Amino acid sequence: MVMELKLLGAGRGRLGSLAGLGRSGATALALPGCLLYTRTGSAPHLTHDTLRDVRGVPGVAQLPLPAMAEIHDVLEEYKEGAAKFIGMPDTVLYCSLHDPASPCPSGYNTNKAVSLWGSSGRMELTASKFMDIQRAIQPDWFQCISDGDTVSGEAGRKRAKKSVDRSLSFLDECLQLQEKSPELRGSVMFGAIEGGDILEERLRSARETAKRPVGGFLLDGFQGCAMAKETKLKLISSVTAELPEDKPRYQDDFGPVLEGCSCYCCQRHTRAYVNHLLVTNELLAGVLLMMHNFQHYFGFFSAIRDALRDNKLDELKKLVFRQAQQM
Numbered sequence: 001m002v003m004e005l006k007l008l009g010a011g012r013g014r015l016g017s018l019a020g021l022g023r024s025g026a027t028a029l030a031l032p033g034c035l036l037y038t039r040t041g042s043a044p045h046l047t048h049d050t051l052r053d054v055r056g057v058p059g060v061a062q063l064p065l066p067a068m069a070e071i072h073d074v075l076e077e078y079k080e081g082a083a084k085f086i087g088m089p090d091t092v093l094y095c096s097l098h099d100p101a102s103p104c105p106s107g108y109n110t111n112k113a114v115s116l117w118g119s120s121g122r123m124e125l126t127a128s129k130f131m132d133i134q135r136a137i138q139p140d141w142f143q144c145i146s147d148g149d150t151v152s153g154e155a156g157r158k159r160a161k162k163s164v165d166r167s168l169s170f171l172d173e174c175l176q177l178q179e180k181s182p183e184l185r186g187s188v189m190f191g192a193i194e195g196g197d198i199l200e201e202r203l204r205s206a207r208e209t210a211k212r213p214v215g216g217f218l219l220d221g222f223q224g225c226a227m228a229k230e231t232k233l234k235l236i237s238s239v240t241a242e243l244p245e246d247k248p249r250y251q252d253d254f255g256p257v258l259e260g261c262s263c264y265c266c267q268r269h270t271r272a273y274v275n276h277l278l279v280t281n282e283l284l285a286g287v288l289l290m291m292h293n294f295q296h297y298f299g300f301f302s303a304i305r306d307a308l309r310d311n312k313l314d315e316l317k318k319l320v321f322r323q324a325q326q327m
């Protein structure tokens, strides 16, 4: 993995690309960028063929762990890893701990295990069980197991400290297990930065995680609206200042629905028609909306990169805020 970055100065961000990704080393990801959201390797509602009609699909797909953990036995027996199993041998796979599109109830993590929520309910994963599953998936990148149960905004200092301590201890155990796993020699582990909304715990988490041999970082616990926007921005900028510049960072966010674009759906169908499909529970509604949403989301990241390149990020920001107010 080669990361080429152009640093645009204080507050102006990082523009660049991650190249040499995947088993063939032929995939690149433009930065800032997003990942393709999937469930068990499929974009929701879309076939592999339909996905080809969406412009700007990123070369890296997110594979949430809960659905993969449920087919662990099958994957283990298959032995050749998830990419080939799900029919995406050329896509770079990032295995995230949770599914950002599914709720994750609070109060189920312990010092020994983290709870995942799949279609058949709760699964408890210890570090060693987690690494067994990663050995079967053989992802290109994966998020280390961590205790991120501080999203509610009422977690407090003690709970924030515990989330950092537990996550570091899971990380150390997983790094040791990775050393002993030939199946995971080509996989890169991301360490999660935890600590809720307590700045000193966030900083401790960032510093301690950066000392370990991880391939990148996940800024966990910033999804959703539980945390005030100002707190969120302050924590993210303080935490990123502690992280080395030459490793990728990832933040979970599935993104909103936007309107008006050049996608397959908008080019061919009216709003009234899509609304009709929704009301009558036609499966096509999901397909069309997913194509629209994906293209918008991927296009949004492309616009951010263009704005960074042309030093017009402030103008883009103003435009986006103006549009958001009109909605």
Ligand SMILES: [Zn+2]
Pocket: 260, 261, 262, 263, 264, 265, 266, 267, 291, 292, 293, 295
């Ligand atoms: Zn559209």
